[in-house]
Amino acid sequence: xxxxxxxxxxxxxxxxxxxxxxxxxxxxxxxxxxxxxxxxxxxxxxxxxxxxxxxxxxxxxxxxxxxxxxxxxxxxxxxxxxxxxxxxxxxxxxxxxxxxxxxxxxxxxxxxxxxxxxxxxxxxxxxxxxxxxxxxxxxxxxxxxxxxxxxxxxxxxxxxxxxxxxxxxxxxxxxxxxxxxxxxxxxxxxxxxxxxxxxxxxxxxxx
Amino acid sequence: xxxxxxxxxxxxxxxxxxxxxxxxxxxxxxxxxxxxxxxxxxxxxxxxxxxxxxxxxxxxxxxxxxxxxxxxxxxxxxxxxxxxxxxxxxxxxxxxxxxxxxxxxxxxxxxxxxxxxxxxxxxxxxxxxxxxxxxxxxxxxxxxxxxxxxxxxxxxxxxxxxxxxxxxxxxxxxxxxxxxxxxxxxxxxxxxxxxxxxxxxxxxxxxxxxxxxxxxxxxxxxxxxxxxxxxxxxxxxxxxxxxxxxxxxx
Amino acid sequence: xxxxxxxxxxxxxxxxxxxxxxxxxxxxxxxxxxxxxxxxxxxxxxxxxxxxxxxxxxxxxxxxxxxxxxxxxxxxxxxxxxxxxxxxxxxxxxxxxxxxxxxxxxxxxxxxxxxxxxxxxxxxxxxxxxxxxxxxxxxxxxxxxxxxxxxxxxxxxxxxxxxxxxxxxxxxxxxxxxxxxxxxxxxxxxxxxxxxxxxxxxxxxxxxxxxxxxxxxxxxxxxxxxxxxxxxxxxxxxxxxxxxxxxxxxxxxxxxxxxxxxxxxxxxxxxxxxxxxxxxxxxxxxxxxxxxxxxxxxxxxxxxxxxxxxxxxxxxxxxxxxxxxxxxxxxxxxxxxxxxxxxxxxxxxxxxxxxxxxxxxxxxxxxxxxxxxxxxxxxxxxxxxxxxxxxxxxxxxxxxxxxxxxxxxxxxxxxxxxxxxxxxxxxxxxxxxxxxxxxxxxxxxxxxxxxxxxxxxxxxxxxxxxxxxxxxxxxxxxxxxxxx
Numbered sequence: 001x002x003x004x005x006x007x008x009x010x011x012x013x014x015x016x017x018x019x020x021x022x023x024x025x026x027x028x029x030x031x032x033x034x035x036x037x038x039x040x041x042x043x044x045x046x047x048x049x050x051x052x053x054x055x056x057x058x059x060x061x062x063x064x065x066x067x068x069x070x071x072x073x074x075x076x077x078x079x080x081x082x083x084x085x086x087x088x089x090x091x092x093x094x095x096x097x098x099x100x101x102x103x104x105x106x107x108x109x110x111x112x113x114x115x116x117x118x119x120x121x122x123x124x125x126x127x128x129x130x131x132x133x134x135x136x137x138x139x140x141x142x143x144x145x146x147x148x149x150x151x152x153x154x155x156x157x158x159x160x161x162x163x164x165x166x167x168x169x170x171x172x173x174x175x176x177x178x179x180x181x182x183x184x185x186x187x188x189x190x191x192x193x194x195x196x197x198x199x200x201x202x203x204x205x206x207x
Numbered sequence: 208x209x210x211x212x213x214x215x216x217x218x219x220x221x222x223x224x225x226x227x228x229x230x231x232x233x234x235x236x237x238x239x240x241x242x243x244x245x246x247x248x249x250x251x252x253x254x255x256x257x258x259x260x261x262x263x264x265x266x267x268x269x270x271x272x273x274x275x276x277x278x279x280x281x282x283x284x285x286x287x288x289x290x291x292x293x294x295x296x297x298x299x300x301x302x303x304x305x306x307x308x309x310x311x312x313x314x315x316x317x318x319x320x321x322x323x324x325x326x327x328x329x330x331x332x333x334x335x336x337x338x339x340x341x342x343x344x345x346x347x348x349x350x351x352x353x354x355x356x357x358x359x360x361x362x363x364x365x366x367x368x369x370x371x372x373x374x375x376x377x378x379x380x381x382x383x384x385x386x387x388x389x390x391x392x393x394x395x396x397x398x399x400x401x402x403x404x405x406x407x408x409x410x411x412x413x414x415x416x417x418x419x420x421x422x423x424x425x426x427x428x429x430x431x432x433x434x435x436x437x438x439x440x441x442x443x444x445x446x447x448x449x450x451x452x453x454x455x456x457x
Numbered sequence: 458x459x460x461x462x463x464x465x466x467x468x469x470x471x472x473x474x475x476x477x478x479x480x481x482x483x484x485x486x487x488x489x490x491x492x493x494x495x496x497x498x499x500x501x502x503x504x505x506x507x508x509x510x511x512x513x514x515x516x517x518x519x520x521x522x523x524x525x526x527x528x529x530x531x532x533x534x535x536x537x538x539x540x541x542x543x544x545x546x547x548x549x550x551x552x553x554x555x556x557x558x559x560x561x562x563x564x565x566x567x568x569x570x571x572x573x574x575x576x577x578x579x580x581x582x583x584x585x586x587x588x589x590x591x592x593x594x595x596x597x598x599x600x601x602x603x604x605x606x607x608x609x610x611x612x613x614x615x616x617x618x619x620x621x622x623x624x625x626x627x628x629x630x631x632x633x634x635x636x637x638x639x640x641x642x643x644x645x646x647x648x649x650x651x652x653x654x655x656x657x658x659x660x661x662x663x664x665x666x667x668x669x670x671x672x673x674x675x676x677x678x679x680x681x682x683x684x685x686x687x688x689x690x691x692x693x694x695x696x697x698x699x700x701x702x703x704x705x706x707x708x709x710x711x712x713x714x715x716x717x718x719x720x721x722x723x724x725x726x727x728x729x730x731x732x733x734x735x736x737x738x739x740x741x742x743x744x745x746x747x748x749x750x751x752x753x754x755x756x757x758x759x760x761x762x763x764x765x766x767x768x769x770x771x772x773x774x775x776x777x778x779x780x781x782x783x784x785x786x787x788x789x790x791x792x793x794x795x796x797x798x799x800x801x802x803x804x805x806x807x808x809x810x811x812x813x814x815x816x817x818x819x820x821x822x823x824x825x826x827x828x829x830x831x832x833x834x835x836x837x838x839x840x841x842x843x844x845x846x847x848x849x850x851x852x853x854x855x856x857x858x859x860x861x862x863x864x865x866x867x868x869x870x871x872x873x874x875x876x877x878x879x880x881x882x883x884x885x886x887x888x889x890x891x892x893x894x895x896x897x898x899x900x901x902x903x904x905x906x907x908x909x910x911x912x913x914x915x916x917x918x919x920x921x922x923x924x925x926x927x928x929x930x931x932x933x934x935x936x937x938x939x940x941x
Contacts, residue, residue, distance in 0.1 A: 033542060035549055036571055036937050037596035037680055040642065044668070044678075047661030062544040077940070079421045080549060080570040083541050109589070111449050113428055113436025114420075114574035133679060310612050310874050339744045341877075342908060344901035346890055359888060361875050361903070365741075365755070368762050372875065393744030396911050397903075419569040419940060429577050429899075436574075450581040 017155050024068070024094065025151040028143075031067030031091060032060040033084065035074025038101035041133040042073045050136035055143060064090040069146070070123070071139075075103035076116045088123045096150065098127045098142055101134060108132060277308035280369060284313060287335055291328040297321065314372040319384050322375055326390045329362055329371070337362040337371060340391035343398055345405035347430045355379040356407050360387070360394075377407065386411040404429035534562070537922075541570045545650040545926045547643075548936030552913070552925065559921045566913050571940040579900045583866025584610055585827060587897055589682040591887075594902055595938030596679060597642045600635040601880040602938075603684040604628065606900065608765060608876035609889035610686040613869045616820060623808070624688035624818045625767045630701075630804040631674070631683065632766075632878075633797040637708075638667040639881040640790045640933075647787075647930035648719070651728055656719060663711045666704055673697055676838055686867075688819035691831040691838070698809050701801065708798055716791060729783035733916040733928035736781045743912045747883025747905055748793070749932065752786040754779035759879035773800050783931040790933075793881070825867045828859040866895035882906050882933055902941060906934035 034042055046052045046060070061067040064087045076084055088097070099119045102108035105128040107117030119125060126149060129142040154162050276282050285306065289299035302321035307314040317325050329337040339362065346357045354376035362371045375384055386409035387394045398409040399418040406427040409415055417424060426433055437449025447453070520536050539545075539552040549570035555563035575594050579587040591606045592599040611617050641664040648656020668678040674697055675681035675690070683690050719725050735745070737753040750757055758775040760768040776792030778785040820826040828848075829840040848856040871893040877886040883905025890899040909932045916928040 036573075037593060039548070040596060040679060043642075043645070044661060044665065047665060048658050049662065049665045060544070062542075064542075075571065075573055077570060077572050078424075079572065080541060083570070087542050107438075109593075110573050110575075110578060111435075111437030111440065112574040112578055113434075114572050117438050135678065309872050310615065312612075312873075312875060314873075338741050339746070341744065341884060341886055342903045344888055344899075344903070346873075346899045359873070359901075361886065361888065363877075363884075365757055365762075370763075370875070391744065392742055393908060393911060396907065400907075417569070419572040421569070428574065435577060435581055450578070 017153075017158070020155060021151040021153060025147040026056065028055065028057055028068045028096075028147070028150070029059060029061040029066060030057050030069045030071050031062070031064045031087065033070050033072045033074075033087065035072070035076065035080065036103070038073035038104070038131075038133040041136055042071060042100065042139060045136035045139050050140060052140070052143075055147070057143070064088075065092065067091050068094065069096050069098065071098045071100050072104040072119045072123075072125075073100040075101075075108060075110055076119050076122070077114050078116060081116050081122055084119065085122050094150075096126045096146060097123050098129060098139075098146060099125045100129045100131075100139060100142070102130050102132050105130060271307075272305035273308040275306075277306065277313060279311070281308050281313040284335075284369060284371065285315075287332070288315070288325070288328065291332040291335060292325070295324065295328075297324065312370065312372060314374055316374045316376065319375045319377055322373070323385050323387060323390060325373065326360075326387050330390055335364065336366040337364045337369075339363040339365065340387065340394055343387075343394055343401050345401040345407055345429070347405055349431045351376075353378045356382050356405055358384055358401060358407055382407045383410050385409070386415075388412055403427065406430065539925070545929070547646060547929055547934055548939075550910075550929070550934065550936055550939070554922060554925070556922060559923070561917050561920055561922055561925060564914050564917045564925070566910050568907075568910065568936070568939050571936045573937075573941060575941045576900055576902065579897050581896065583895050584869060584897060585685055585862075585866055587900060588685055589680075591900065591902065592680050592682050593937065594941045595880075595882070595885070595904060595906065595935045597935045597937075598635050598639040598880050598882070598885075599680050600631045600684060601639075601878055601885050602902065603682065604632060604766075605876055605878045605880075605885045605887035605902070606889070607684050607686045608878065609874045609887040609900075610869065612874035612876055613872055613889060613891050614686065614825060614867075615870070616687065616822065616825065619820055619822065620688055621817045621820065622767075623692075623812065623816045624820075626804050626807050627689050627693065627818060628684055628766050629768065629771065630801055630808070631671075631689075633800045633804070634667055634670060636797045636881045637794050638664050638671075640794050641667070643881075643930065643933040644715075644787070644790065647927070647933075650926045650930060651725070653725070656715075659711075659715055659718060663708075663715065666707065666711075670697075670701060670704055673700055685819070685827050687822070687826045688817070690819075690827065691833075692816075692818045693808070694833050698805055701805055705798060705802055705805070709795075712791070712794055712798075719787070720791075726784060728923075729787060729927050729931075730780075732783045732920065732924045733931050734782050735912060735916055739912070739915055743909075743915065745883065745909055745912055747880070747909070748786050748789045749883070749909060749912075751775065751777045752779075752789050753781045759877055759884060763877070765876075765878065771800050771803050773797075783927045786931040786933075790881075823855070823858045824862075828855070828862050868893060868895055877903075880905060882935070882938070883909060885938075902938070904938035904941065906932070906936070906938045907941075910934050910939060 032039070032042060034040075044050065046058050052058045057069075064070070068091070070088060070091060072084065088095070097119075099105045103110060103115065104119045105125075107115050109132070111117065116122065127142045127146050129138060131138050134142075153159065275285070277285065285299070288303075292299055292302055302317055302325050304316040304318060307316070315325070326340070329335050341361045341363055344359050346359060348355055348357065356377050356379060358375045358377070360373040360375075362373070364370070377384055382405075384407055386398055388398065388409075389411065395412070396418060398412050399415060401407050402409060402412075402415050403417045403419050404427055416422065420428065428436075435449060435451035437451070439446040439448050439452075516538070535556040537554045537556055539550075539554065541549040541551045543550075551567040551570065553565040553567060554561050573593075575590050579590050582590065587610075588603050588606060591602045594602050608617075611620065641660045645657045645660030645664065648654070648660065671681060672678050674693055675683040735743075735749065735753065737750075737755055739745075740750045740753045740755070746757065754777060756775045756777040759765075760773075761775055773796045776789050776796060778788050780788075819830075828844070830844040831838055832841040834842065848859050869891040871891050873888065873890040875886055875888045877884050879885075884903070885905055886903035888899070888901040888903065889897055892898040912932065913928065916932075917925050920928070
């Protein structure tokens, strides 16, 4: 009908979602929350051999105000938990969280009074990365998966619908027992202000 | 070789085991008088014991105190400490309840009121010259009434290349120990940590506050009566309790 | 975010477990003891004056209080928090500085943000499993944590002279490799904190080679749980000696490159010469050991004065300078890296020389030594097939030993022992108490970083705020060891 249809590969017909996703995935600045042993492996990932600079992520933004990604690397103690939450709150939307290592994902080998059993008690997590500590290659795999997720995440109303659908699918999938089954049967309320990283949609486990 | 001699000791061997003191009846009496240190085979203490060996009683005398000579440089050291204390008019027995020389290490169990005096002598006396106190740590013995909390100090002498341990025992009801920060400033944080984890109060410490736990924490976590505090680990369909709640095989 | 559960009623002293519950302060009535949450200006009458609990959302009160304490209020004394999340504090260390312009008039160190309860966790595991816990305390020098712990356990067991010689040589080899990787792991971030990311990258590049060796020998790049009471977990895999030789060939050039970059660098010198001065008197008063003590001129090294693992048979020097400043400590650490390379060379000489046919790496005593004879097979790391054949087919006793040792663990006669090693940061000591059982009754680690951070006030007060960073870096603390 016009010039637009003659231009190959739909150059002028892309969506805002795709452009935003494409841009966001390629400019992630980590607010490295290096706590313990995983922080050392994160440092090594920024080192010359495994090179985080290939993603543009070697510039760790130490101020959370300019950071997009919080990599919680290491065990979170009870004393550190409020600090973690505060740093997360200080980050501007859109933001994502990778919990690196088993201590951040679930408390790890330290199932005791001093360690928060999984940083998802405090902040919503996008990628869980197991390992004690995970190799730099594993961290990069998690980052690549996160890039994938960022690039394909929807915006606005589409996102809310996506969260809704994901939640229903998950609830149907789990072998639920007792009370939870009733929750699954009832229609889940749609929240008007879904957070940038909805908690349920964020539970994608990294291999 | 005749059959009669097959299982019996040869004629020329000493008959030590036939001495009256070593006969089973007598030696057994002495053993029965000792304290029971463990019951049950494989050390099971809960109802997890299905082996039927729960009736076993193992008696072994604990190392409570050593008598001189202690061995190696310990005697010389004890003599020097005694001499240093004597200069102040304090006798060795006044300050030190008992001495343990075990596993190549010397431990003085010091009375708490004498602790600063002994520490000052360790630091200042040139024959002793324990320049460095590497720190305090606590141990909690709930089964030892009246002496539940122990504070253990390790000293290092660079000049003489020697080590010494001082141990102070205090009851739970009155967990006060004089602070050594005036003599060894490096003990500052160690005493705070021992207060934080065990509840031992160091009198004279400039700022005895929590150091590892959050400031508003209740309880002293490394005491034996404080639980480990884990949560049950969830799997699909089951939960595994935290390590201190699990059935123990030891 | 905090776990809440009921504890059993304890003896005197508050032991109820409701960690997140604000309420009355802990019984025991310590002066300056646990204060109620969010309380500031709590007049506890301690010797230093009022104690302020800085716990959050009360910064305005802290600043107001600092202002009123100043000589003339409103002169601009600034209270600044270098909070636990900071790029330059070597981990989650919190510093509260009172500044007069650029000068630091007071510095207070707040730790505990990484407290993991390792020592308490060890009380619920067997003696051998304790190694996997203690190795994560100071995560830049895991081998040294394991070594101190195993030395203490072996002292308690009374088997110090029964450890096989090959195990001792491998232990020394691993310790010196760890010394190199620890010094580099401190030097890299040191450079980054000064703004020199090249030092960071060069240091990490060198460190990768050491981590490669660790991965080859132990299976893991860090937190290896390799040294166990009685010996080491497994023997060197085939080809390891060749790879270590290769590393030794490349390492001097890497060290030289680093030194060319840093040693005479005018910016580095300007930032580190004369900074964080702590002379011998100060070091001894504060009980400081390790490179800080050696930078003050005293050549005290436990490897020479109280040797363990056969260190008395190796030839190496103890680098010492007497400048007492950050630059001196940096020089000591670089020299120590070179000395470690010498020791590793000697270890290789012994390992590849004439060795007996049966060269165990674990004590032969079947009641103590880890039974599995771990080795690398086609499907990964596990018990050697010969061992499995032995316990399944040939010896019931070996099967029982294996079973008992792995599930229950060996028993350690009651008593206590303190073993110290010369770690890259100073004297690392482990105080182990046994009640005769299969689990540690108490395992306490005297960590050098914990002890040395007390010296921060002596190093920084009176200096400029920018000098706080090199000061911390010269202590080289690892907060995992500080907080455990």
